[in-house]
Amino acid sequence: MTTRLQNNIRKPINKLNLLAAVTDNDSKPVPETEPKTIAQALKSLVWRKAMDEEFNSLIRNKTWNLVPPSTSKNVIGCKWVFRIKRHPDGTIKQYKARLVARGFHQRPGVDYNETFSPVVKPTTVRLILSVATSQDDIIVASNTPQFLEDFISKISQRFSLKDLGELSYFLGVEILPHPDGLFLSQKKYINDILCKAKMDDVKPVATPLATHAPLMLEAYIVYLGRNPISWTSRKKKTRARSSTETEYRTVASATTEILWIRNLFQELGLTLPTTPIYCDNAGATYVSANPVFHSKMKHLGLDYHFVRENVQSGKLRVSYISTNDQLADALTKPLPRTTYTSMFAKLVFPLGQRF
Structure with missing residues:
Protein backbone atom coordinates (compact mmCIF):
# COMPACT_ATOMS: atom_id res chain seq x y z
CA MET A 1 0.00 0.00 0.00
CA THR A 2 1.27 3.41 -0.93
CA THR A 3 0.53 6.20 1.52
CA ARG A 4 -0.25 9.84 0.71
CA LEU A 5 3.05 10.94 2.24
CA GLN A 6 5.00 8.55 -0.04
CA ASN A 7 3.33 10.21 -3.03
CA ASN A 8 4.28 13.66 -1.67
CA ILE A 9 0.61 14.49 -0.99
CA ARG A 10 0.67 16.84 1.99
CA LYS A 11 -2.77 18.49 1.76
CA PRO A 12 -4.95 18.00 4.88
CA ILE A 13 -7.81 15.52 4.63
CA ASN A 14 -11.24 17.16 4.62
CA LYS A 15 -13.21 15.67 7.50
CA LEU A 16 -16.79 14.98 6.49
CA ASN A 17 -19.78 14.75 8.79
CA LEU A 18 -23.39 13.66 8.50
CA LEU A 19 -25.00 16.98 9.46
CA ALA A 20 -27.80 18.02 7.12
CA ALA A 21 -29.62 21.32 6.58
CA VAL A 22 -33.00 21.93 5.00
CA THR A 23 -32.45 23.85 1.75
CA ASP A 24 -34.55 25.90 -0.60
CA ASN A 25 -32.53 24.57 -3.52
CA ASP A 26 -29.67 22.15 -3.95
CA SER A 27 -27.03 24.35 -2.35
CA LYS A 28 -28.46 27.04 -0.07
CA PRO A 29 -30.12 26.60 3.35
CA VAL A 30 -33.61 27.96 4.02
CA PRO A 31 -33.17 31.59 5.20
CA GLU A 32 -33.93 32.35 8.83
CA THR A 33 -33.57 36.12 8.51
CA GLU A 34 -35.30 38.75 6.42
CA PRO A 35 -33.34 40.19 3.48
CA LYS A 36 -32.65 43.90 3.55
CA THR A 37 -32.30 44.36 -0.21
CA ILE A 38 -33.83 42.82 -3.32
CA ALA A 39 -30.38 41.59 -4.34
CA GLN A 40 -30.24 39.45 -1.18
CA ALA A 41 -33.79 38.16 -1.76
CA LEU A 42 -33.16 37.13 -5.35
CA LYS A 43 -30.48 34.70 -4.19
CA SER A 44 -33.10 32.58 -2.41
CA LEU A 45 -35.73 30.42 -4.06
CA VAL A 46 -38.29 30.90 -1.26
CA TRP A 47 -38.06 34.69 -1.45
CA ARG A 48 -38.31 34.65 -5.26
CA LYS A 49 -41.44 32.51 -4.90
CA ALA A 50 -42.90 35.00 -2.37
CA MET A 51 -42.19 37.87 -4.78
CA ASP A 52 -43.92 36.01 -7.61
CA GLU A 53 -47.00 35.44 -5.45
CA GLU A 54 -47.15 39.11 -4.49
CA PHE A 55 -46.73 40.36 -8.05
CA ASN A 56 -49.31 37.92 -9.43
CA SER A 57 -51.75 39.02 -6.72
CA LEU A 58 -51.29 42.68 -7.66
CA ILE A 59 -51.91 41.90 -11.32
CA ARG A 60 -54.93 39.71 -10.53
CA ASN A 61 -56.51 42.45 -8.37
CA LYS A 62 -55.81 45.13 -11.01
CA THR A 63 -53.93 47.25 -8.48
CA TRP A 64 -52.65 49.69 -11.13
CA ASN A 65 -53.19 50.89 -14.69
CA LEU A 66 -50.24 51.47 -17.01
CA VAL A 67 -50.25 54.99 -18.50
CA PRO A 68 -47.64 57.06 -20.38
CA PRO A 69 -45.43 59.17 -18.08
CA SER A 70 -46.19 62.88 -17.87
CA THR A 71 -43.63 65.64 -17.40
CA SER A 72 -46.05 67.42 -15.03
CA LYS A 73 -46.38 64.41 -12.72
CA ASN A 74 -43.91 63.04 -10.23
CA VAL A 75 -43.22 59.35 -10.82
CA ILE A 76 -43.29 57.46 -7.52
CA GLY A 77 -40.98 54.50 -7.26
CA CYS A 78 -41.51 51.31 -5.27
CA LYS A 79 -39.53 48.86 -3.16
CA TRP A 80 -39.78 45.30 -1.87
CA VAL A 81 -40.34 44.62 1.82
CA PHE A 82 -39.72 41.13 3.18
CA ARG A 83 -41.11 39.58 6.36
CA ILE A 84 -41.08 36.12 7.93
CA LYS A 85 -44.29 35.01 9.66
CA ARG A 86 -43.77 32.53 12.45
CA HIS A 87 -45.84 30.06 14.42
CA PRO A 88 -46.24 30.64 18.19
CA ASP A 89 -43.37 28.19 18.80
CA GLY A 90 -41.03 30.30 16.65
CA THR A 91 -40.92 28.03 13.59
CA ILE A 92 -41.36 29.60 10.16
CA LYS A 93 -44.92 29.73 8.90
CA GLN A 94 -44.65 31.83 5.76
CA TYR A 95 -42.29 34.02 3.74
CA LYS A 96 -44.06 37.24 2.76
CA ALA A 97 -42.93 39.79 0.19
CA ARG A 98 -44.76 43.08 -0.33
CA LEU A 99 -44.27 45.64 -3.10
CA VAL A 100 -44.89 49.07 -1.59
CA ALA A 101 -44.80 52.60 -2.97
CA ARG A 102 -42.08 55.04 -1.94
CA GLY A 103 -44.54 57.54 -0.58
CA PHE A 104 -41.80 59.76 0.81
CA HIS A 105 -41.01 60.82 -2.78
CA GLN A 106 -44.39 62.53 -3.05
CA ARG A 107 -44.59 66.30 -2.92
CA PRO A 108 -47.32 67.94 -0.79
CA GLY A 109 -49.65 70.11 -2.81
CA VAL A 110 -48.52 68.46 -6.06
CA ASP A 111 -48.94 64.71 -5.59
CA TYR A 112 -51.38 64.89 -2.68
CA ASN A 113 -53.30 67.36 -0.54
CA GLU A 114 -54.25 65.24 2.48
CA THR A 115 -52.73 62.29 4.29
CA PHE A 116 -54.37 59.51 6.24
CA SER A 117 -52.62 56.76 8.14
CA PRO A 118 -54.93 53.93 9.27
CA VAL A 119 -53.03 53.00 12.42
CA VAL A 120 -54.86 50.78 14.89
CA LYS A 121 -54.43 51.32 18.63
CA LYS A 188 -41.43 37.05 20.81
CA TYR A 189 -41.55 40.84 20.37
CA ILE A 190 -39.62 41.31 23.62
CA ASN A 191 -37.08 38.65 22.66
CA ASP A 192 -36.55 40.34 19.28
CA ILE A 193 -35.83 43.66 21.01
CA LEU A 194 -33.37 41.98 23.37
CA CYS A 195 -31.62 40.27 20.46
CA LYS A 196 -31.43 43.55 18.55
CA ALA A 197 -29.85 45.22 21.58
CA LYS A 198 -27.55 42.20 22.10
CA MET A 199 -29.08 41.58 25.53
CA ASP A 200 -30.67 38.19 24.85
CA ASP A 201 -28.23 36.46 27.22
CA VAL A 202 -28.75 38.77 30.22
CA LYS A 203 -30.01 37.34 33.50
CA PRO A 204 -33.63 38.05 34.53
CA VAL A 205 -34.49 40.00 37.68
CA ALA A 206 -37.35 39.52 40.13
CA THR A 207 -38.70 43.09 39.88
CA PRO A 208 -38.57 45.78 37.17
CA LEU A 209 -36.80 48.34 39.40
CA ALA A 210 -34.75 48.47 42.54
CA THR A 211 -36.87 49.26 45.59
CA HIS A 212 -34.92 52.44 46.32
CA ALA A 213 -35.35 53.96 42.84
CA PRO A 214 -37.18 57.32 43.02
CA LEU A 215 -40.22 57.57 40.74
CA MET A 216 -42.65 60.36 39.88
CA LEU A 217 -45.13 58.55 37.70
CA GLU A 218 -48.85 58.44 37.02
CA ALA A 219 -50.58 55.30 35.77
CA TYR A 220 -53.93 53.68 35.17
CA ILE A 221 -55.25 50.32 33.96
CA VAL A 222 -58.55 49.87 32.13
CA TYR A 223 -60.31 46.51 32.37
CA LEU A 224 -63.04 45.08 30.18
CA GLY A 225 -64.56 42.57 32.57
CA ARG A 226 -61.50 40.88 34.00
CA ASN A 227 -59.31 41.55 30.96
CA PRO A 228 -56.84 44.48 31.02
CA ILE A 229 -57.20 46.17 27.61
CA SER A 230 -55.49 49.52 28.13
CA TRP A 231 -52.83 50.85 30.48
CA THR A 232 -50.24 53.58 30.72
CA SER A 233 -47.38 54.59 32.98
CA ARG A 234 -45.64 57.88 32.34
CA LYS A 235 -43.86 60.76 33.98
CA LYS A 236 -45.98 63.55 35.39
CA LYS A 237 -46.12 66.55 33.12
CA THR A 238 -46.54 69.10 35.91
CA ARG A 239 -45.62 69.39 39.58
CA ALA A 240 -48.67 69.01 41.80
CA ARG A 241 -49.27 70.96 45.02
CA SER A 242 -50.85 68.01 46.80
CA SER A 243 -51.45 64.27 46.50
CA THR A 244 -55.11 65.00 45.81
CA GLU A 245 -54.20 67.07 42.77
CA THR A 246 -51.83 64.36 41.57
CA GLU A 247 -54.45 61.64 41.81
CA TYR A 248 -57.15 63.85 40.28
CA ARG A 249 -55.00 64.50 37.21
CA THR A 250 -54.52 60.75 36.82
CA VAL A 251 -58.28 60.23 37.11
CA ALA A 252 -58.72 62.82 34.36
CA SER A 253 -56.27 60.95 32.10
CA ALA A 254 -58.09 57.68 32.73
CA THR A 255 -61.41 59.39 31.99
CA THR A 256 -60.17 60.45 28.56
CA GLU A 257 -59.24 56.86 27.68
CA ILE A 258 -62.49 55.44 29.06
CA LEU A 259 -64.62 57.88 27.06
CA TRP A 260 -62.75 56.88 23.90
CA ILE A 261 -63.42 53.20 24.66
CA ARG A 262 -67.10 53.90 25.30
CA ASN A 263 -67.33 55.66 21.93
CA LEU A 264 -65.68 52.67 20.27
CA PHE A 265 -68.32 50.42 21.82
CA GLN A 266 -71.04 52.67 20.42
CA GLU A 267 -69.51 52.34 16.94
CA LEU A 268 -69.67 48.55 17.38
CA GLY A 269 -73.36 48.81 18.29
CA LEU A 270 -72.74 47.94 21.94
CA THR A 271 -73.60 49.86 25.09
CA LEU A 272 -71.83 50.01 28.43
CA PRO A 273 -73.26 50.72 31.88
CA THR A 274 -71.75 53.31 34.17
CA THR A 275 -67.98 52.78 34.23
CA PRO A 276 -66.37 52.76 37.69
CA ILE A 277 -62.98 54.37 38.30
CA TYR A 278 -61.21 53.23 41.46
CA CYS A 279 -58.89 55.75 43.10
CA ASP A 280 -56.95 55.29 46.34
CA ASN A 281 -57.11 59.01 47.22
CA ALA A 282 -60.27 60.02 49.06
CA GLY A 283 -59.79 63.69 48.21
CA ALA A 284 -59.69 63.00 44.48
CA THR A 285 -62.95 61.04 44.69
CA TYR A 286 -64.62 63.98 46.45
CA VAL A 287 -63.35 66.44 43.83
CA SER A 288 -64.84 64.27 41.08
CA ALA A 289 -68.36 64.48 42.46
CA ASN A 290 -68.62 67.26 45.07
CA PRO A 291 -68.83 70.84 43.68
CA VAL A 292 -68.39 72.35 47.16
CA PHE A 293 -65.09 70.62 47.76
CA HIS A 294 -64.19 71.47 44.17
CA SER A 295 -63.82 75.15 45.13
CA LYS A 296 -60.57 74.33 46.94
CA MET A 297 -58.99 73.22 43.66
CA LYS A 298 -59.47 76.36 41.59
CA HIS A 299 -55.88 76.39 40.41
CA LEU A 300 -56.52 73.25 38.34
CA GLY A 301 -57.24 73.85 34.65
CA LEU A 302 -60.89 73.81 33.65
CA ASP A 303 -60.20 71.05 31.13
CA TYR A 304 -59.78 68.59 34.02
CA HIS A 305 -63.23 69.28 35.40
CA PHE A 306 -64.94 67.32 32.67
CA VAL A 307 -64.43 64.35 35.02
CA ARG A 308 -67.13 65.73 37.32
CA GLU A 309 -69.38 66.43 34.33
CA ASN A 310 -69.17 62.80 33.19
CA VAL A 311 -69.81 61.59 36.73
CA GLN A 312 -72.94 63.73 36.91
CA SER A 313 -74.13 62.48 33.50
CA GLY A 314 -73.90 58.88 34.72
CA LYS A 315 -71.14 57.72 32.37
CA LEU A 316 -68.57 57.38 35.16
CA ARG A 317 -68.43 56.66 38.86
CA VAL A 318 -65.29 57.49 40.85
CA SER A 319 -64.99 55.30 43.95
CA TYR A 320 -62.41 54.97 46.69
CA ILE A 321 -60.25 51.86 46.93
CA SER A 322 -57.64 50.89 49.49
CA THR A 323 -54.01 51.42 48.53
CA ASN A 324 -53.38 47.72 49.17
CA ASP A 325 -55.85 46.89 46.40
CA GLN A 326 -54.74 49.55 43.91
CA LEU A 327 -53.36 47.48 41.00
CA ALA A 328 -51.96 50.51 39.16
CA ASP A 329 -49.30 50.82 41.89
CA ALA A 330 -47.43 48.01 40.12
CA LEU A 331 -46.80 50.51 37.29
CA THR A 332 -45.76 53.46 39.45
CA LYS A 333 -43.93 52.22 42.53
CA PRO A 334 -40.66 50.28 42.95
CA LEU A 335 -42.23 47.51 45.02
CA PRO A 336 -40.31 44.79 46.90
CA ARG A 337 -40.34 41.31 45.39
CA THR A 338 -43.09 39.83 47.60
CA THR A 339 -45.44 42.77 47.08
CA TYR A 340 -44.72 42.93 43.35
CA THR A 341 -45.36 39.21 42.86
CA SER A 342 -48.64 39.44 44.72
CA MET A 343 -49.67 42.55 42.78
CA PHE A 344 -48.73 40.97 39.45
CA ALA A 345 -50.86 37.91 40.22
CA LYS A 346 -53.86 40.22 40.70
CA LEU A 347 -52.97 42.41 37.74
CA VAL A 348 -53.43 39.68 35.12
CA PHE A 349 -56.54 37.56 35.51
CA PRO A 350 -55.66 34.04 36.72
CA LEU A 351 -55.39 31.49 33.94
CA GLY A 352 -54.41 28.53 36.06
CA GLN A 353 -50.98 28.49 34.44
CA ARG A 354 -48.24 30.83 33.29
CA PHE A 355 -47.27 31.14 29.63
Whole structure:
Protein backbone atom coordinates (compact mmCIF):
# COMPACT_ATOMS: atom_id res chain seq x y z
CA MET A 1 0.00 0.00 0.00
CA THR A 2 1.27 3.41 -0.93
CA THR A 3 0.53 6.20 1.52
CA ARG A 4 -0.25 9.84 0.71
CA LEU A 5 3.05 10.94 2.24
CA GLN A 6 5.00 8.55 -0.04
CA ASN A 7 3.33 10.21 -3.03
CA ASN A 8 4.28 13.66 -1.67
CA ILE A 9 0.61 14.49 -0.99
CA ARG A 10 0.67 16.84 1.99
CA LYS A 11 -2.77 18.49 1.76
CA PRO A 12 -4.95 18.00 4.88
CA ILE A 13 -7.81 15.52 4.63
CA ASN A 14 -11.24 17.16 4.62
CA LYS A 15 -13.21 15.67 7.50
CA LEU A 16 -16.79 14.98 6.49
CA ASN A 17 -19.78 14.75 8.79
CA LEU A 18 -23.39 13.66 8.50
CA LEU A 19 -25.00 16.98 9.46
CA ALA A 20 -27.80 18.02 7.12
CA ALA A 21 -29.62 21.32 6.58
CA VAL A 22 -33.00 21.93 5.00
CA THR A 23 -32.45 23.85 1.75
CA ASP A 24 -34.55 25.90 -0.60
CA ASN A 25 -32.53 24.57 -3.52
CA ASP A 26 -29.67 22.15 -3.95
CA SER A 27 -27.03 24.35 -2.35
CA LYS A 28 -28.46 27.04 -0.07
CA PRO A 29 -30.12 26.60 3.35
CA VAL A 30 -33.61 27.96 4.02
CA PRO A 31 -33.17 31.59 5.20
CA GLU A 32 -33.93 32.35 8.83
CA THR A 33 -33.57 36.12 8.51
CA GLU A 34 -35.30 38.75 6.42
CA PRO A 35 -33.34 40.19 3.48
CA LYS A 36 -32.65 43.90 3.55
CA THR A 37 -32.30 44.36 -0.21
CA ILE A 38 -33.83 42.82 -3.32
CA ALA A 39 -30.38 41.59 -4.34
CA GLN A 40 -30.24 39.45 -1.18
CA ALA A 41 -33.79 38.16 -1.76
CA LEU A 42 -33.16 37.13 -5.35
CA LYS A 43 -30.48 34.70 -4.19
CA SER A 44 -33.10 32.58 -2.41
CA LEU A 45 -35.73 30.42 -4.06
CA VAL A 46 -38.29 30.90 -1.26
CA TRP A 47 -38.06 34.69 -1.45
CA ARG A 48 -38.31 34.65 -5.26
CA LYS A 49 -41.44 32.51 -4.90
CA ALA A 50 -42.90 35.00 -2.37
CA MET A 51 -42.19 37.87 -4.78
CA ASP A 52 -43.92 36.01 -7.61
CA GLU A 53 -47.00 35.44 -5.45
CA GLU A 54 -47.15 39.11 -4.49
CA PHE A 55 -46.73 40.36 -8.05
CA ASN A 56 -49.31 37.92 -9.43
CA SER A 57 -51.75 39.02 -6.72
CA LEU A 58 -51.29 42.68 -7.66
CA ILE A 59 -51.91 41.90 -11.32
CA ARG A 60 -54.93 39.71 -10.53
CA ASN A 61 -56.51 42.45 -8.37
CA LYS A 62 -55.81 45.13 -11.01
CA THR A 63 -53.93 47.25 -8.48
CA TRP A 64 -52.65 49.69 -11.13
CA ASN A 65 -53.19 50.89 -14.69
CA LEU A 66 -50.24 51.47 -17.01
CA VAL A 67 -50.25 54.99 -18.50
CA PRO A 68 -47.64 57.06 -20.38
CA PRO A 69 -45.43 59.17 -18.08
CA SER A 70 -46.19 62.88 -17.87
CA THR A 71 -43.63 65.64 -17.40
CA SER A 72 -46.05 67.42 -15.03
CA LYS A 73 -46.38 64.41 -12.72
CA ASN A 74 -43.91 63.04 -10.23
CA VAL A 75 -43.22 59.35 -10.82
CA ILE A 76 -43.29 57.46 -7.52
CA GLY A 77 -40.98 54.50 -7.26
CA CYS A 78 -41.51 51.31 -5.27
CA LYS A 79 -39.53 48.86 -3.16
CA TRP A 80 -39.78 45.30 -1.87
CA VAL A 81 -40.34 44.62 1.82
CA PHE A 82 -39.72 41.13 3.18
CA ARG A 83 -41.11 39.58 6.36
CA ILE A 84 -41.08 36.12 7.93
CA LYS A 85 -44.29 35.01 9.66
CA ARG A 86 -43.77 32.53 12.45
CA HIS A 87 -45.84 30.06 14.42
CA PRO A 88 -46.24 30.64 18.19
CA ASP A 89 -43.37 28.19 18.80
CA GLY A 90 -41.03 30.30 16.65
CA THR A 91 -40.92 28.03 13.59
CA ILE A 92 -41.36 29.60 10.16
CA LYS A 93 -44.92 29.73 8.90
CA GLN A 94 -44.65 31.83 5.76
CA TYR A 95 -42.29 34.02 3.74
CA LYS A 96 -44.06 37.24 2.76
CA ALA A 97 -42.93 39.79 0.19
CA ARG A 98 -44.76 43.08 -0.33
CA LEU A 99 -44.27 45.64 -3.10
CA VAL A 100 -44.89 49.07 -1.59
CA ALA A 101 -44.80 52.60 -2.97
CA ARG A 102 -42.08 55.04 -1.94
CA GLY A 103 -44.54 57.54 -0.58
CA PHE A 104 -41.80 59.76 0.81
CA HIS A 105 -41.01 60.82 -2.78
CA GLN A 106 -44.39 62.53 -3.05
CA ARG A 107 -44.59 66.30 -2.92
CA PRO A 108 -47.32 67.94 -0.79
CA GLY A 109 -49.65 70.11 -2.81
CA VAL A 110 -48.52 68.46 -6.06
CA ASP A 111 -48.94 64.71 -5.59
CA TYR A 112 -51.38 64.89 -2.68
CA ASN A 113 -53.30 67.36 -0.54
CA GLU A 114 -54.25 65.24 2.48
CA THR A 115 -52.73 62.29 4.29
CA PHE A 116 -54.37 59.51 6.24
CA SER A 117 -52.62 56.76 8.14
CA PRO A 118 -54.93 53.93 9.27
CA VAL A 119 -53.03 53.00 12.42
CA VAL A 120 -54.86 50.78 14.89
CA LYS A 121 -54.43 51.32 18.63
CA PRO A 122 -53.34 48.28 20.65
CA THR A 123 -56.34 48.97 22.88
CA THR A 124 -58.66 48.41 19.91
CA VAL A 125 -57.09 45.02 19.17
CA ARG A 126 -57.39 43.90 22.80
CA LEU A 127 -60.98 45.14 22.99
CA ILE A 128 -62.01 43.38 19.77
CA LEU A 129 -60.35 40.14 20.87
CA SER A 130 -62.22 40.36 24.16
CA VAL A 131 -65.64 40.49 22.51
CA ALA A 132 -65.26 38.94 19.06
CA THR A 133 -64.48 35.89 16.96
CA SER A 134 -61.26 36.44 15.04
CA GLN A 135 -59.43 35.36 11.90
CA ASP A 136 -55.78 35.93 11.01
CA ASP A 137 -54.21 38.81 9.01
CA ILE A 138 -57.55 40.68 8.88
CA ILE A 139 -59.60 40.40 12.07
CA VAL A 140 -63.27 40.06 11.19
CA ALA A 141 -65.70 40.49 14.08
CA SER A 142 -69.47 39.96 14.22
CA ASN A 143 -72.05 38.64 16.67
CA THR A 144 -73.98 37.11 13.74
CA PRO A 145 -72.27 34.18 11.95
CA GLN A 146 -74.38 34.65 8.81
CA PHE A 147 -73.37 38.30 8.52
CA LEU A 148 -69.74 37.23 8.92
CA GLU A 149 -70.04 34.70 6.08
CA ASP A 150 -71.81 37.18 3.79
CA PHE A 151 -69.20 39.87 4.48
CA ILE A 152 -66.28 37.56 3.72
CA SER A 153 -68.04 36.34 0.57
CA LYS A 154 -68.52 39.87 -0.76
CA ILE A 155 -64.97 40.93 0.07
CA SER A 156 -63.57 37.82 -1.65
CA GLN A 157 -65.37 38.83 -4.85
CA ARG A 158 -63.24 41.97 -5.02
CA PHE A 159 -60.00 40.87 -3.34
CA SER A 160 -58.03 37.66 -3.15
CA LEU A 161 -58.62 36.25 0.33
CA LYS A 162 -57.23 33.23 2.12
CA ASP A 163 -58.74 31.89 5.32
CA LEU A 164 -55.82 31.24 7.64
CA GLY A 165 -57.94 29.72 10.39
CA GLU A 166 -57.86 30.65 14.05
CA LEU A 167 -55.98 33.79 15.02
CA SER A 168 -52.50 33.04 16.34
CA TYR A 169 -50.35 36.12 15.67
CA PHE A 170 -51.39 39.69 14.92
CA LEU A 171 -49.41 42.96 14.90
CA GLY A 172 -46.62 41.52 17.04
CA VAL A 173 -49.01 39.94 19.56
CA GLU A 174 -49.21 36.18 20.03
CA ILE A 175 -52.73 34.92 20.64
CA LEU A 176 -52.68 31.65 22.58
CA PRO A 177 -55.93 29.71 23.12
CA HIS A 178 -56.91 28.78 26.66
CA PRO A 179 -60.02 27.17 28.21
CA ASP A 180 -60.83 30.52 29.84
CA GLY A 181 -60.42 32.50 26.62
CA LEU A 182 -57.37 33.94 24.85
CA PHE A 183 -53.97 34.77 26.32
CA LEU A 184 -52.16 37.66 24.62
CA SER A 185 -48.38 37.57 24.77
CA GLN A 186 -45.59 39.71 23.35
CA LYS A 187 -42.82 37.31 24.34
CA LYS A 188 -41.43 37.05 20.81
CA TYR A 189 -41.55 40.84 20.37
CA ILE A 190 -39.62 41.31 23.62
CA ASN A 191 -37.08 38.65 22.66
CA ASP A 192 -36.55 40.34 19.28
CA ILE A 193 -35.83 43.66 21.01
CA LEU A 194 -33.37 41.98 23.37
CA CYS A 195 -31.62 40.27 20.46
CA LYS A 196 -31.43 43.55 18.55
CA ALA A 197 -29.85 45.22 21.58
CA LYS A 198 -27.55 42.20 22.10
CA MET A 199 -29.08 41.58 25.53
CA ASP A 200 -30.67 38.19 24.85
CA ASP A 201 -28.23 36.46 27.22
CA VAL A 202 -28.75 38.77 30.22
CA LYS A 203 -30.01 37.34 33.50
CA PRO A 204 -33.63 38.05 34.53
CA VAL A 205 -34.49 40.00 37.68
CA ALA A 206 -37.35 39.52 40.13
CA THR A 207 -38.70 43.09 39.88
CA PRO A 208 -38.57 45.78 37.17
CA LEU A 209 -36.80 48.34 39.40
CA ALA A 210 -34.75 48.47 42.54
CA THR A 211 -36.87 49.26 45.59
CA HIS A 212 -34.92 52.44 46.32
CA ALA A 213 -35.35 53.96 42.84
CA PRO A 214 -37.18 57.32 43.02
CA LEU A 215 -40.22 57.57 40.74
CA MET A 216 -42.65 60.36 39.88
CA LEU A 217 -45.13 58.55 37.70
CA GLU A 218 -48.85 58.44 37.02
CA ALA A 219 -50.58 55.30 35.77
CA TYR A 220 -53.93 53.68 35.17
CA ILE A 221 -55.25 50.32 33.96
CA VAL A 222 -58.55 49.87 32.13
CA TYR A 223 -60.31 46.51 32.37
CA LEU A 224 -63.04 45.08 30.18
CA GLY A 225 -64.56 42.57 32.57
CA ARG A 226 -61.50 40.88 34.00
CA ASN A 227 -59.31 41.55 30.96
CA PRO A 228 -56.84 44.48 31.02
CA ILE A 229 -57.20 46.17 27.61
CA SER A 230 -55.49 49.52 28.13
CA TRP A 231 -52.83 50.85 30.48
CA THR A 232 -50.24 53.58 30.72
CA SER A 233 -47.38 54.59 32.98
CA ARG A 234 -45.64 57.88 32.34
CA LYS A 235 -43.86 60.76 33.98
CA LYS A 236 -45.98 63.55 35.39
CA LYS A 237 -46.12 66.55 33.12
CA THR A 238 -46.54 69.10 35.91
CA ARG A 239 -45.62 69.39 39.58
CA ALA A 240 -48.67 69.01 41.80
CA ARG A 241 -49.27 70.96 45.02
CA SER A 242 -50.85 68.01 46.80
CA SER A 243 -51.45 64.27 46.50
CA THR A 244 -55.11 65.00 45.81
CA GLU A 245 -54.20 67.07 42.77
CA THR A 246 -51.83 64.36 41.57
CA GLU A 247 -54.45 61.64 41.81
CA TYR A 248 -57.15 63.85 40.28
CA ARG A 249 -55.00 64.50 37.21
CA THR A 250 -54.52 60.75 36.82
CA VAL A 251 -58.28 60.23 37.11
CA ALA A 252 -58.72 62.82 34.36
CA SER A 253 -56.27 60.95 32.10
CA ALA A 254 -58.09 57.68 32.73
CA THR A 255 -61.41 59.39 31.99
CA THR A 256 -60.17 60.45 28.56
CA GLU A 257 -59.24 56.86 27.68
CA ILE A 258 -62.49 55.44 29.06
CA LEU A 259 -64.62 57.88 27.06
CA TRP A 260 -62.75 56.88 23.90
CA ILE A 261 -63.42 53.20 24.66
CA ARG A 262 -67.10 53.90 25.30
CA ASN A 263 -67.33 55.66 21.93
CA LEU A 264 -65.68 52.67 20.27
CA PHE A 265 -68.32 50.42 21.82
CA GLN A 266 -71.04 52.67 20.42
CA GLU A 267 -69.51 52.34 16.94
CA LEU A 268 -69.67 48.55 17.38
CA GLY A 269 -73.36 48.81 18.29
CA LEU A 270 -72.74 47.94 21.94
CA THR A 271 -73.60 49.86 25.09
CA LEU A 272 -71.83 50.01 28.43
CA PRO A 273 -73.26 50.72 31.88
CA THR A 274 -71.75 53.31 34.17
CA THR A 275 -67.98 52.78 34.23
CA PRO A 276 -66.37 52.76 37.69
CA ILE A 277 -62.98 54.37 38.30
CA TYR A 278 -61.21 53.23 41.46
CA CYS A 279 -58.89 55.75 43.10
CA ASP A 280 -56.95 55.29 46.34
CA ASN A 281 -57.11 59.01 47.22
CA ALA A 282 -60.27 60.02 49.06
CA GLY A 283 -59.79 63.69 48.21
CA ALA A 284 -59.69 63.00 44.48
CA THR A 285 -62.95 61.04 44.69
CA TYR A 286 -64.62 63.98 46.45
CA VAL A 287 -63.35 66.44 43.83
CA SER A 288 -64.84 64.27 41.08
CA ALA A 289 -68.36 64.48 42.46
CA ASN A 290 -68.62 67.26 45.07
CA PRO A 291 -68.83 70.84 43.68
CA VAL A 292 -68.39 72.35 47.16
CA PHE A 293 -65.09 70.62 47.76
CA HIS A 294 -64.19 71.47 44.17
CA SER A 295 -63.82 75.15 45.13
CA LYS A 296 -60.57 74.33 46.94
CA MET A 297 -58.99 73.22 43.66
CA LYS A 298 -59.47 76.36 41.59
CA HIS A 299 -55.88 76.39 40.41
CA LEU A 300 -56.52 73.25 38.34
CA GLY A 301 -57.24 73.85 34.65
CA LEU A 302 -60.89 73.81 33.65
CA ASP A 303 -60.20 71.05 31.13
CA TYR A 304 -59.78 68.59 34.02
CA HIS A 305 -63.23 69.28 35.40
CA PHE A 306 -64.94 67.32 32.67
CA VAL A 307 -64.43 64.35 35.02
CA ARG A 308 -67.13 65.73 37.32
CA GLU A 309 -69.38 66.43 34.33
CA ASN A 310 -69.17 62.80 33.19
CA VAL A 311 -69.81 61.59 36.73
CA GLN A 312 -72.94 63.73 36.91
CA SER A 313 -74.13 62.48 33.50
CA GLY A 314 -73.90 58.88 34.72
CA LYS A 315 -71.14 57.72 32.37
CA LEU A 316 -68.57 57.38 35.16
CA ARG A 317 -68.43 56.66 38.86
CA VAL A 318 -65.29 57.49 40.85
CA SER A 319 -64.99 55.30 43.95
CA TYR A 320 -62.41 54.97 46.69
CA ILE A 321 -60.25 51.86 46.93
CA SER A 322 -57.64 50.89 49.49
CA THR A 323 -54.01 51.42 48.53
CA ASN A 324 -53.38 47.72 49.17
CA ASP A 325 -55.85 46.89 46.40
CA GLN A 326 -54.74 49.55 43.91
CA LEU A 327 -53.36 47.48 41.00
CA ALA A 328 -51.96 50.51 39.16
CA ASP A 329 -49.30 50.82 41.89
CA ALA A 330 -47.43 48.01 40.12
CA LEU A 331 -46.80 50.51 37.29
CA THR A 332 -45.76 53.46 39.45
CA LYS A 333 -43.93 52.22 42.53
CA PRO A 334 -40.66 50.28 42.95
CA LEU A 335 -42.23 47.51 45.02
CA PRO A 336 -40.31 44.79 46.90
CA ARG A 337 -40.34 41.31 45.39
CA THR A 338 -43.09 39.83 47.60
CA THR A 339 -45.44 42.77 47.08
CA TYR A 340 -44.72 42.93 43.35
CA THR A 341 -45.36 39.21 42.86
CA SER A 342 -48.64 39.44 44.72
CA MET A 343 -49.67 42.55 42.78
CA PHE A 344 -48.73 40.97 39.45
CA ALA A 345 -50.86 37.91 40.22
CA LYS A 346 -53.86 40.22 40.70
CA LEU A 347 -52.97 42.41 37.74
CA VAL A 348 -53.43 39.68 35.12
CA PHE A 349 -56.54 37.56 35.51
CA PRO A 350 -55.66 34.04 36.72
CA LEU A 351 -55.39 31.49 33.94
CA GLY A 352 -54.41 28.53 36.06
CA GLN A 353 -50.98 28.49 34.44
CA ARG A 354 -48.24 30.83 33.29
CA PHE A 355 -47.27 31.14 29.63
